[in-house]
Amino acid sequence: MSREVTVAKREPVVRMAKRDTISRGKAWGIRLIAVLLSLVTAAVVIVAITKQNPVEVYLGIVDGAVGTNRRAWVTIRETVVLLCIAIGLTPAFKMKFWNIGAEGQILMGGAATAALMIYAGDALPNWLLLIVIFIASAAAGMVWGLIPAIFKAKYNTNETLFTLMLNYVAMQVVTFCIVFWENPAGSNTVGIIGAAGQKGWFPPVLGITYGLNVILVAVLTVGIYIYMKYSKHGYEISVVGESQNTARYAGINVKRVIIRTMMLSGAICGFAGCLIVSGASHTISTSTAGGRGFTAIIVAWMSKFNPFAMILVSAFLVFMQQGSIQIASQFGLNENASDIITGILLFFLIGCEFFINYRLEFRKNRNA
Amino acid sequence: MEPVNAIELKGVTKRFGEVTANDNVNLTVRKGEILSILGENGSGKTTLMNMLSGIYFPDEGEIRVNGETVTIRSPKDSFALGIGMIHQHFKLIQILTAAENIILGLPGSGRLNMKQVEREIAELTARYGFDLNPAQKIYDMSVSQKQTVEIVKVLYRGADILILDEPTAVLTPQETEKLFAVLRNMREAGKSIIIITHKLNEVLELSDRVAVLRKGKYIDTVPTKEATVESLTEMMVGEKVTLDIHRTKPEGVKKRIEMRGITCRNKEGLKVLKEASFDAYSGEILGVAGISGSGQKELLESVAGLQPIESGEILYYPPEGATEKISGMKAEDIKKLGITLSFVPEDRLGMGLVGSMDLTDNMMIRSYKEGGKFFADRKKPKKLAEEIVSQLEVVTPGVDTPVSRLSGGNVQKILVGREIAGNPTVLMVAYPVRGLDINSSYTIYNLLNEQKKKGVAVICVGEDLDVLLALCDKILVLNSGRVAGIVDARSTTKEELGLMMTGDGEEKKADE
Structure with missing residues (x-):
C-alpha cells in the first residue's frame, strides 16, 4: 500500500482546451493554412522522391484534370457519379446504418441498365427507354438495399457485414450476366452496348454531352438536402440514428424507418449505376463500380453529411484522380504518386479540424 | 505554527470557452474533517473536484496538498497525492469479485497472492466498519455494496483525502446511515472527506464544515453547527427562498x-x-x-x-x-x-430527448407528426421552446443550442416543460429532480402540484x-x-x- 510521490511540480508545457465557438473566418483561415502547408510538404516529398520540379507536377495535375474541354467534362462526369453515390449513402449513414454496400447496389443498378439497353434497345423509343432504365436501375439498387434492411429490422443482424457480402454477390451476378452478353464472343467483356443507334445512351442536353448527368444529380442533391432537413422522414431518420429508445418513445416505427431509408439509399446508389452505364461507359463489367462505393463513404463523412459540401469534396477527389493519370504519363511516374499528394492534402485537411475544435495553451510562467 | 491543511485551493479558475466554471475559488480542507460542498446546478462543484482528481487542469491558481504546491496533470498524479474520488457512476467490472476489482490496475509482483490481498481488505473493512465480503462478485451486489467496493478501492490505494460525489443519491435511509457511520470512522482515523450533495439535512447531520459555491464563485465556508437549512439555501441561491411544498387535498x-x-x-x-x-x-x-x-x-x-x-x-x-x-x-x-400520456423517463438524454438536436427539434419529438404530410412543422415547436425557456428560466444561449450542451437541471426543465405542454x-x-438544485427542484414540485390541481x-x-x-x-x-x-x-x-x-x-x- 506504499506509494511514491513522483508528481512533477511544473505545469505541462502545452495542453489542449476545447473551443466553445470559433468565428467562420478564423476556421477558414485555419483550413487555408492547412492547404498551403500540405502543398509545401507534398513539394518536399516530390523533390525528395522523384527529383521533379514540384510546381510542374502540380501544373501537370491541373492540366490533367481540367486542361482541355474534354478533360474538364470527364472530371465533371466522374464528380457527379461520386456525388450521387455519396448522396445515396447520406440517409443511411445519418440513421447510423453503416451501408458499405454501395458497390453492390451500383452494380445491380448497372446490370439492370445494361439488360434494358441490350434487350429493349430496339423495342422502345429512346426517351421511354431512358425512363424505364431510371426506374429499373433504382429498383435494382433498392432491392439490394432492402435485403440487409429487412434482416436488420427483424433480426438485428450486423448491417456492415451484410452489405459488404452483398457486394460480392452482386459481382457474381454481373459475371454471370457477362456470359450471356459477351460481345465479341470469347472476349469475356460486354463491349460498347448499342454503339450503332446509341440506344439507351444519355442524349446531349443543350449541346453538352454530359449535361443530363449534371442536371439529374443536381436535382437529387437538392432533393436529398430538403428531404433530410425539412421533411418528417428526415426528422425520423435523425432520431432513429441518435437513439432507437428515443425513437420508440416518440412513437416512431423504428423498423419501418430502417427499411424505408435503406430502400431510398439503395435506390439512389442503383441510379448511380445507370449514370455510369447509360451516361458514361455504355458497357458493364465487375469493375463498373470501381471502388467508388467506398470512396463515397469518405466523401459523405468529410462533408459531415452536408450535400453541398459533398460537391466540393467529390470534385476535389476526382480532380486529383484525373490529374494523376496525366502526371503518370507526363513524368513517367507511377499513378500512386498522386495518391501520395492526395493523402498529404487529406491529412492536413482532416488534421486541421483538431485546431478548429481545440486551442493549444502554452505554459505561461516558466518558473512556476 | 498552524496545522497543515490537507488541501488548499488558491485563486483557482477554470474556463470552458466563454463560460467560467470556477472563478477564483479559495477552499481549504482540514485534516480529519468532513467538508460538504454545496451549490446549485452549474455552480462548479464537479469541475472543482475534477481538477483535484486530475481530470481537468486549472487555468489559473494553485493547489496545495499537505502544504506543498502541486501540479495534478492526470488521475495518476492525483492518486499519488493520496486523493481518491468516488464517482456517482461506479466503475467496476461485473464478473470480478470485490477483491479483484480493488487490486485492478495496481502494480505488484508477478505472483498474485489473493489470500493476502483479502486479508488486507478484511483489515481495512474491520477498521472502518465496512460490511464487505471480498470474494463476492460485483453482479451479485446491491448498489450500496458496490459503493462500498469503490470506497475500499481508494482506501486500499492509500488515499487520505476522499471525494464523494452525491453518494447517497441511490441509497435507502438505512444504507445512508451505515455509510455515514463509516465516514465518521474514517474521520476519526484522520482522513479528510469531501462530500458533494444536494440534500441539506444530510449536510447538517454529517459534516463539520460546509463550503458553498454559487455560479462558479466561492461564497464562504461555515461551521455546520452555525448553519441551518434556511441559511445554507440563502447562501447557495443568493436570496431567501421558501422551501414549502404546498400539498392540497385531492x-x-x-x-x-x-x-x-x-x-x-x-x-x-x-x-x-x-x-x-x-x-x-x-x-x-x-x-x-x-x-x-x-x-x-x-x-x-x-x-x-x-x-x-x-x-x-x-x-x-x-x-x-x-x-x-x-x-x-x-x-x-x-x-x-x-x-x-406524458412521460418523463429516467434516462433523459437516452430516451426523452436527443442530445445532439437543438431545443426546437426536441420539442418536435412529441408533435412532429402533426400538420402537413411531407414537411415537418418547426414553427410551433420553436414557439413552444421559447415559451418553456422563458417560463421555466432555462439557461441556454438560444433555442438553436443542442440540448447536450445544457446543464442537467436545464435539460430536465426542457423535458418536463415539453411533457406538461402536451396537456396530459x-x-x-x-x-x-435527480441532480437538480434546490431552486429547480421546487420549480418542478410546483409544476407537478399544478398538474394535480388541473385534474x-x-x-x-x-x-x-x-x-x-x-x-x-x-x-x-x-x-x-x-x-x-x-x-x-x-x-x-x-x-x-x-x-x-x-x-x-x-x-x-x-x-x-
Missing part, C-alpha cells in the same frame, strides 16, 4: 389507470416486475418508492407502451367515454387513440423519501419487482417506507 378524484397483475422481463430474461397492480387517480400524486432497480423503470414504461408485457393488463379510464385496454399497445398506438391526462415522471393523474418515481412524503398523496413501494404496499403519504413515516423497500417479505420465497 379533488375530483377519478380512476384513470388501472394496472392488474403485470409481469415483465428485462433483456436478460429476468423478471423485473412481478404481478404488479395499482390504480392511479386523477387529481392525485402517486409516489413510487424503492431501491433503484426494483422495477420502477418497467412500471412506468409498461404504462407508456415501451415495455413488452408478459402477463396482466393495463386499463385506461378516460374522463369521458369507454375504458380502453392499453396493455400490449405500442406508444404510437396509444397516441392514436387520442390518449395523452396522465403524467408519469421518473426521478424528476391530471400524476405518478412520480422518486428517491428522496422526505420529498415523496411531502409531495405525494399516496406512495407505492416496490421491493424487487413486487408491489410491497401502497400507503397514505400523510400518515406513513420514512422508516416504515425504508423497511418496506428492503424487507424480506414471505412472498420473496415464492420468487421465480
Whole structure:
C-alpha cells in the first residue's frame, strides 16, 4: 500500500482546451493554412522522391484534370457519379446504418441498365427507354438495399457485414450476366452496348454531352438536402440514428424507418449505376463500380453529411484522380504518386479540424 | 505554527470557452474533517473536484496538498497525492469479485497472492466498519455494496483525502446511515472527506464544515453547527427562498389507470416486475418508492407502451367515454387513440430527448407528426421552446443550442416543460429532480402540484423519501419487482417506507 510521490511540480508545457465557438473566418483561415502547408510538404516529398520540379507536377495535375474541354467534362462526369453515390449513402449513414454496400447496389443498378439497353434497345423509343432504365436501375439498387434492411429490422443482424457480402454477390451476378452478353464472343467483356443507334445512351442536353448527368444529380442533391432537413422522414431518420429508445418513445416505427431509408439509399446508389452505364461507359463489367462505393463513404463523412459540401469534396477527389493519370504519363511516374499528394492534402485537411475544435495553451510562467 | 491543511485551493479558475466554471475559488480542507460542498446546478462543484482528481487542469491558481504546491496533470498524479474520488457512476467490472476489482490496475509482483490481498481488505473493512465480503462478485451486489467496493478501492490505494460525489443519491435511509457511520470512522482515523450533495439535512447531520459555491464563485465556508437549512439555501441561491411544498387535498378524484397483475422481463430474461397492480387517480400524486432497480423503470414504461408485457393488463379510464385496454399497445398506438400520456423517463438524454438536436427539434419529438404530410412543422415547436425557456428560466444561449450542451437541471426543465405542454391526462415522471438544485427542484414540485390541481393523474418515481412524503398523496413501494404496499403519504413515516423497500417479505420465497 506504499506509494511514491513522483508528481512533477511544473505545469505541462502545452495542453489542449476545447473551443466553445470559433468565428467562420478564423476556421477558414485555419483550413487555408492547412492547404498551403500540405502543398509545401507534398513539394518536399516530390523533390525528395522523384527529383521533379514540384510546381510542374502540380501544373501537370491541373492540366490533367481540367486542361482541355474534354478533360474538364470527364472530371465533371466522374464528380457527379461520386456525388450521387455519396448522396445515396447520406440517409443511411445519418440513421447510423453503416451501408458499405454501395458497390453492390451500383452494380445491380448497372446490370439492370445494361439488360434494358441490350434487350429493349430496339423495342422502345429512346426517351421511354431512358425512363424505364431510371426506374429499373433504382429498383435494382433498392432491392439490394432492402435485403440487409429487412434482416436488420427483424433480426438485428450486423448491417456492415451484410452489405459488404452483398457486394460480392452482386459481382457474381454481373459475371454471370457477362456470359450471356459477351460481345465479341470469347472476349469475356460486354463491349460498347448499342454503339450503332446509341440506344439507351444519355442524349446531349443543350449541346453538352454530359449535361443530363449534371442536371439529374443536381436535382437529387437538392432533393436529398430538403428531404433530410425539412421533411418528417428526415426528422425520423435523425432520431432513429441518435437513439432507437428515443425513437420508440416518440412513437416512431423504428423498423419501418430502417427499411424505408435503406430502400431510398439503395435506390439512389442503383441510379448511380445507370449514370455510369447509360451516361458514361455504355458497357458493364465487375469493375463498373470501381471502388467508388467506398470512396463515397469518405466523401459523405468529410462533408459531415452536408450535400453541398459533398460537391466540393467529390470534385476535389476526382480532380486529383484525373490529374494523376496525366502526371503518370507526363513524368513517367507511377499513378500512386498522386495518391501520395492526395493523402498529404487529406491529412492536413482532416488534421486541421483538431485546431478548429481545440486551442493549444502554452505554459505561461516558466518558473512556476 | 498552524496545522497543515490537507488541501488548499488558491485563486483557482477554470474556463470552458466563454463560460467560467470556477472563478477564483479559495477552499481549504482540514485534516480529519468532513467538508460538504454545496451549490446549485452549474455552480462548479464537479469541475472543482475534477481538477483535484486530475481530470481537468486549472487555468489559473494553485493547489496545495499537505502544504506543498502541486501540479495534478492526470488521475495518476492525483492518486499519488493520496486523493481518491468516488464517482456517482461506479466503475467496476461485473464478473470480478470485490477483491479483484480493488487490486485492478495496481502494480505488484508477478505472483498474485489473493489470500493476502483479502486479508488486507478484511483489515481495512474491520477498521472502518465496512460490511464487505471480498470474494463476492460485483453482479451479485446491491448498489450500496458496490459503493462500498469503490470506497475500499481508494482506501486500499492509500488515499487520505476522499471525494464523494452525491453518494447517497441511490441509497435507502438505512444504507445512508451505515455509510455515514463509516465516514465518521474514517474521520476519526484522520482522513479528510469531501462530500458533494444536494440534500441539506444530510449536510447538517454529517459534516463539520460546509463550503458553498454559487455560479462558479466561492461564497464562504461555515461551521455546520452555525448553519441551518434556511441559511445554507440563502447562501447557495443568493436570496431567501421558501422551501414549502404546498400539498392540497385531492379533488375530483377519478380512476384513470388501472394496472392488474403485470409481469415483465428485462433483456436478460429476468423478471423485473412481478404481478404488479395499482390504480392511479386523477387529481392525485402517486409516489413510487424503492431501491433503484426494483422495477420502477418497467412500471412506468409498461404504462407508456415501451415495455413488452408478459402477463396482466393495463386499463385506461378516460374522463369521458369507454375504458380502453392499453396493455400490449405500442406508444404510437396509444397516441392514436387520442390518449395523452406524458412521460418523463429516467434516462433523459437516452430516451426523452436527443442530445445532439437543438431545443426546437426536441420539442418536435412529441408533435412532429402533426400538420402537413411531407414537411415537418418547426414553427410551433420553436414557439413552444421559447415559451418553456422563458417560463421555466432555462439557461441556454438560444433555442438553436443542442440540448447536450445544457446543464442537467436545464435539460430536465426542457423535458418536463415539453411533457406538461402536451396537456396530459396522465403524467408519469421518473426521478424528476435527480441532480437538480434546490431552486429547480421546487420549480418542478410546483409544476407537478399544478398538474394535480388541473385534474391530471400524476405518478412520480422518486428517491428522496422526505420529498415523496411531502409531495405525494399516496406512495407505492416496490421491493424487487413486487408491489410491497401502497400507503397514505400523510400518515406513513420514512422508516416504515425504508423497511418496506428492503424487507424480506414471505412472498420473496415464492420468487421465480
